[in-house]
Amino acid sequence: MNILLMLASGLGVVMLLTVVACFVFSRQILLRWYRVRKAPFNDPLHMQMLKLAIDAGMPAVELCFVESPVVNSFSVGSRKNGSIVLTTGAIERLSKEELSCMMVYEIAHLMSGRGLREIAVVLAGTLTVLPIAALWGAVFTGFGQEYDPAPKLIKFFVTSLLAPPAALLIHITSRDSVKYESDKYTALLCGPDTVIGMLSKLSDQESWDVNPSHASLFIANPLAEDEIYNTLFRTRPSIDDRIKRLEEVEY
Amino acid sequence: MIPKWMCALGISFISHMSILFVIIVVVTFQARDFDLGRTLVITAAYMAFMVVYFAVLFIVFKRKIDAAK
Numbered sequence: 001m002n003i004l005l006m007l008a009s010g011l012g013v014v015m016l017l018t019v020v021a022c023f024v025f026s027r028q029i030l031l032r033w034y035r036v037r038k039a040p041f042n043d044p045l046h047m048q049m050l051k052l053a054i055d056a057g058m059p060a061v062e063l064c065f066v067e068s069p070v071v072n073s074f075s076v077g078s079r080k081n082g083s084i085v086l087t088t089g090a091i092e093r094l095s096k097e098e099l100s101c102m103m104v105y106e107i108a109h110l111m112s113g114r115g116l117r118e119i120a121v122v123l124a125g126t127l128t129v130l131p132i133a134a135l136w137g138a139v140f141t142g143f144g145q146e147y148d149p150a151p152k153l154i155k156f157f158v159t160s161l162l163a164p165p166a167a168l169l170i171h172i173t174s175r176d177s178v179k180y181e182s183d184k185y186t187a188l189l190c191g192p193d194t195v196i197g198m199l200s201k202l203s204d205q206e207s208w209d210v211n212p213s214h215a216s217l218f219i220a221n222p223l224a225e226d227e228i229y230n231t232l233f234r235t236r237p238s239i240d241d242r243i244k245r246l247e248e249v250e251y
Numbered sequence: 252m253i254p255k256w257m258c259a260l261g262i263s264f265i266s267h268m269s270i271l272f273v274i275i276v277v278v279t280f281q282a283r284d285f286d287l288g289r290t291l292v293i294t295a296a297y298m299a300f301m302v303v304y305f306a307v308l309f310i311v312f313k314r315k316i317d318a319a320k
Contacts, residue, residue: 163263172311231256232260
């Protein structure tokens, strides 16, 4: 009984420390997770982003890049200390106006405040990493033979246990209003046609195999919809719905 | 047609039931005896928790995922 009590209290302390670490370092954890690199200060995109951020009253925002052929972006941090991350695919495939649109969208997201969203994303992200740890654990403990379905089955089993609480954490901390508000703000500043053009480019592309718990951070859902557990992490309306709403609003 | 997220929840429910099976096996081996009363109490307590847990999941996902379509 004493051992059980010690185990439970140890687990409690670890969980508490994890929550505190997520609260303090969530931004740094997420930036390191995607191995982002900071944009050089004299980069034209960085200058453009700074101008937009200063106009929005947020001079301390930094611009980062992440290596990915997919057109997508996300932002982490708060108004006082935020980071906007663009994929290299976005830089290659979007026009200057559309990139500006994407940055305005992320600035609008940062303006809406960090709230509990980022902390929940890191915590849930830790949960959704465990199935991969289970897969490799299985591979290195005797299930690694060729054509052995066990590691994948073990991964699926652990996913089935951990994906629902992770998704619950994401859903209860995400705010419905932010989804359309950022689109509207961007359309007001950049014009609805440019935003619609940018959103169209986000819809016709391959999926990006990111941690499912992080999907809510991105401007467009990067996950493949055919994976059954990815559907639990859908927090954003479809691109078509967002475009339709933008077309309905008068500017 | 059942939405994919509901299928995911169904599979999760089955996975949690397999955990119940493991708990019963461990308790039975530890006591070196199968006690139907004890097993029923464990099952009832576990199932009650699971029903509440999955009801919360279902309500939240129905509101949020269906709204995000």
